[in-house]
Amino acid sequence: MSVLDENDSVIDDDEIVTSLPQRYYTSAEQFTEDVEKIWKRQWLYAGHVSQVKSPGDFFTFTILNESLIIIRTRDNEILALHNVCRHRGMRMCEGSGRARRIVCPYHSWSYGTEGELLAASPQQSGLDLDFDQLGLHRAQVSVWQGLIFVNFSPEPLREVEDMVGPEGTAAMARLEPEKMKVIHSHVYPTRANWKLLLENGVECYHCPTVHHEFCKVLDPSAMTGYYAEDYNASLVQELVIPLQYGKDSLTLSGNVASKKLLGDFGRGTPIPPDYSGTGFMTQPGYTWGDFHPDHAMIATCYPTGPTSSEFAAYWLVHEDAVEGVDFEVEDVIGLWATTHPQDAMTLERQQAGIESSAYIPGPYSASAEPAITGALDLYLRMLGER
Amino acid sequence: MSVLDENDSVIDDDEIVTSLPQRYYTSAEQFTEDVEKIWKRQWLYAGHVSQVKSPGDFFTFTILNESLIIIRTRDNEILALHNVCRHRGMRMCEGSGRARRIVCPYHSWSYGTEGELLAASPQQSGLDLDFDQLGLHRAQVSVWQGLIFVNFSPEPLREVEDMVGPEGTAAMARLEPEKMKVIHSHVYPTRANWKLLLENGVECYHCPTVHHEFCKVLDPSAMTGYYAEDYNASLVQELVIPLQYGKDSLTLSGNVASKKLLGDFGRGTPIPPDYSGTGFMTQPGYTWGDFHPDHAMIATCYPTGPTSSEFAAYWLVHEDAVEGVDFEVEDVIGLWATTHPQDAMTLERQQAGIESSAYIPGPYSASAEPAITGALDLYLRMLGER
Amino acid sequence: MSVLDENDSVIDDDEIVTSLPQRYYTSAEQFTEDVEKIWKRQWLYAGHVSQVKSPGDFFTFTILNESLIIIRTRDNEILALHNVCRHRGMRMCEGSGRARRIVCPYHSWSYGTEGELLAASPQQSGLDLDFDQLGLHRAQVSVWQGLIFVNFSPEPLREVEDMVGPEGTAAMARLEPEKMKVIHSHVYPTRANWKLLLENGVECYHCPTVHHEFCKVLDPSAMTGYYAEDYNASLVQELVIPLQYGKDSLTLSGNVASKKLLGDFGRGTPIPPDYSGTGFMTQPGYTWGDFHPDHAMIATCYPTGPTSSEFAAYWLVHEDAVEGVDFEVEDVIGLWATTHPQDAMTLERQQAGIESSAYIPGPYSASAEPAITGALDLYLRMLGER
Ligand code: FES
Ligand code: FES
Numbered sequence A, B, C: 001m002s003v004l005d006e007n008d009s010v011i012d013d014d015e016i017v018t019s020l021p022q023r024y025y026t027s028a029e030q031f032t033e034d035v036e037k038i039w040k041r042q043w044l045y046a047g048h049v050s051q052v053k054s055p056g057d058f059f060t061f062t063i064l065n066e067s068l069i070i071i072r073t074r075d076n077e078i079l080a081l082h083n084v085c086r087h088r089g090m091r092m093c094e095g096s097g098r099a100r101r102i103v104c105p106y107h108s109w110s111y112g113t114e115g116e117l118l119a120a121s122p123q124q125s126g127l128d129l130d131f132d133q134l135g136l137h138r139a140q141v142s143v144w145q146g147l148i149f150v151n152f153s154p155e156p157l158r159e160v161e162d163m164v165g166p167e168g169t170a171a172m173a174r175l176e177p178e179k180m181k182v183i184h185s186h187v188y189p190t191r192a193n194w195k196l197l198l199e200n201g202v203e204c205y206h207c208p209t210v211h212h213e214f215c216k217v218l219d220p221s222a223m224t225g226y227y228a229e230d231y232n233a234s235l236v237q238e239l240v241i242p243l244q245y246g247k248d249s250l251t252l253s254g255n256v257a258s259k260k261l262l263g264d265f266g267r268g269t270p271i272p273p274d275y276s277g278t279g280f281m282t283q284p285g286y287t288w289g290d291f292h293p294d295h296a297m298i299a300t301c302y303p304t305g306p307t308s309s310e311f312a313a314y315w316l317v318h319e320d321a322v323e324g325v326d327f328e329v330e331d332v333i334g335l336w337a338t339t340h341p342q343d344a345m346t347l348e349r350q351q352a353g354i355e356s357s358a359y360i361p362g363p364y365s366a367s368a369e370p371a372i373t374g375a376l377d378l379y380l381r382m383l384g385e386r
């Protein structure tokens, strides 16, 4: 049975598709190729506009060896500046803050909010430096519905809004996500290749076994259908996690966790019993945002090595919601704070199994795992293997 | 003097043999070759039958990237099943337990106690999967005197009993080791190449310097003789640690530590004053079991990298012995719990010295280190270098 | 602008010199080459004569994979013996002590204070070993003004005193540094390539930004001048850290921290208001000693990997100074104990920035960073790239 041939890449005939051969999940060379051809060639979620409200506000976004300063300029534009001093390479900023100029903490070279070099003493004295050539390098930015995306591609990518399309944008706009704020975040170190996180995230066939709490709110059968029918293999797309009929939000109780509702719902529109919220997904390098009438959770994967990743979660509510009055943090985060560690533990054990000589790719379910097929197909095409 | 030639492998003329050149103890490539040609080609001690008493009882045995489920089937056979789900590679079991079927904790594929695939929904619906091809992979098992050995060789190996031979088997059978149980275990992480553990284990010339407590019970001169005369370079063999005349057991006091004696001795046969017990050794990949009329200690080496290993010790007594009545744990484990850390510390310092550019192989003693010569000869033959 | 060409090595035209390309600070291959061509080819500071006062006194000096026993022989000579037993490679000594003979803790081979093999039983019995060939290997030693230097070069290097020259030796001799003792030491692990420590150490242009406390005592402008005028690219040289006029010592207060003064000053000579002390530097592999009328601080860099180093500091005072009477440890160490962690934190952030794809070598200041140019030029010449 050809399914079991361990030397081939993904096997794809009319009926049977398999997981990837071992080397894709373990080899250092493959990881280097993944970084160059995937992670540096697609949109990555960097943060939310509420993190850069006023001119000079900035935060740092760090992934792999790269660090960007996401900053709002004097002219109210959002830019992504490489966080690397043009003198001797210092990583200049950490965390977040507000600054009129970026001053390097090593020898005080200073840059404006657009990255332009302002002062480089004492290099200036007697040296004929071309300041125009010594500004901070930039990465491409695309802001969609208050969500900031960046990429490291040498060629500019299509804007995120173009990729998502008008329907996905309208669904997101209904919740006015630019009027939110981050109230909590958590990082889960996971000893597993990033593609196991991706595969885990685009099927919900494991949910009944792994996520008991999640399944009290979720409608897994609808989700299966969703992946089969609505999934498309583009770098960014809409994503909806289907709730059971009558549930208002993806929380442990199924009720909203923040009374200050978003968009129309905040202005009195009742939540329809069949409304599941909206969201987005970047892939193959993997982030997904899950938005409901009262809150959102954005989960993002950071590769750190061939067999290790970090998985960060950010929770957001309406920008005017007040802790203790409109919401309690534990209600907002409860469901995903329960669910994420279950995935992390599962994926670490899957990684361990895949490292065995006894691992060979197994068959995917046509009904439950079609989106993995799509995601791995996109991945292999980006590698140039298809 | 040719002894000092650092570029050669083991130097072996009529009189002088040396330790190995540096690369054998430090290089990543050599370690990979060691794993493939040694560790995956010989019998490895996995555990004791008391750990799988009843049908469905299992424990996991994990070494390098491999994990096995050692299980007693419904038909009372002991099997070693690769702990890797045939769907997407999950390591399914951890620790030990009893199970009627093995259910994968990721998507609930389930397997019988012989590893046969029982259910794979929803793959089954509409997919023409050949269940016979999707059972768990197996490794070869050989049970000798209650001791369970496994190997990862593609070609089956001769049974352990054949390798040990009738005399070694009779010596072991006298103690009825299948009627024992594990009462304590401990793992010693050791920053040293596994071959340093091997070389340490097959000479006792270091005992007077390193192991003062051990030498109050042991007869090192007899052991020297033993290694010179009785050692044979096969994958499994008998091993006896010679006690001083009149000592009953290898304990700190020299007396038995468990009143519930083994085999004949348990039925009233007095312990002869010149009786030293029995045991076994696997090599070059290294385990040794040291058996006395009242207890046993089994020490086993797990390679973890070119310059790191783990060393695990398991202590066993008669299956009917009762803690607090027949024995105290600290009496049973005292001698080896004192001795093992002395070796670990010594070997870490030896590894550090060998990594120096000043290390060159030095001459072995013909009288005190002949077994190292034999063990390294077997090692080099398995590599194909002899 | 050619300065920005990331593929070249150090760019050096009439006016503009840059930092090194990324690979010099990150690649494992480059690190291996650095070890062989730099660290094993130059004088390294090992310790102070007070650590080996009497025959048989020894201490160990460990760097990279090498460990030396620095020992005073029966004939009052100071030798550096490789700390590797000629039997099976044991690292024999740790820390420091006094010994009539060096006995290996594995199998008791024993060596005299000159490293000669004294006993190797039971190898001796029946084996025709040539003891003259089995002594401990030696490394070259050069003692200058009480400071012990060693090197691992296969060809002997010129003595340290020859390299420093008569003026530097006279400046050091004035303080009689051989009559000191070590009162404190500390190790700072730093996730940065060793050349970042070197570059940091041979410019003081960062001091106003990074070291506020240091700048209250130091005269940075004079130091800038110093590096421009007095720096010479040899393996060992004099080094003076210029103090502000009127300051007596490099302490947080600018006053001496130990009342027991050194050399002439201890015999009543007043400290001139324009006296800054003296010192030495080894480079490119980097140590510097900073000596004042009352104390000294010696800082030494230990490479540990392509992107990691350790930085150790040793503080010394007059051998007759009494803690609590003549000095308090915190006064002696205060300034550098404040300054060193500032550098370590800075260099870790520089390393992070340099690992980014956005890093390209930037222009050095001709007035503030000339010594880096000299140090990197020596480095590249030792690599054979110039
Ligand atoms: S590295 Fe930024 S100013 Fe020097
Ligand atoms: S990995 Fe075992 S059922 Fe999916």
Ligand code: FES
Pocket (backbone or CB within 6 Å): C085, C086, C087, C088, C089, C090, C104, C105, C106, C107, C108, C109
């Ligand atoms: S290793 Fe030193 S005596 Fe054996």
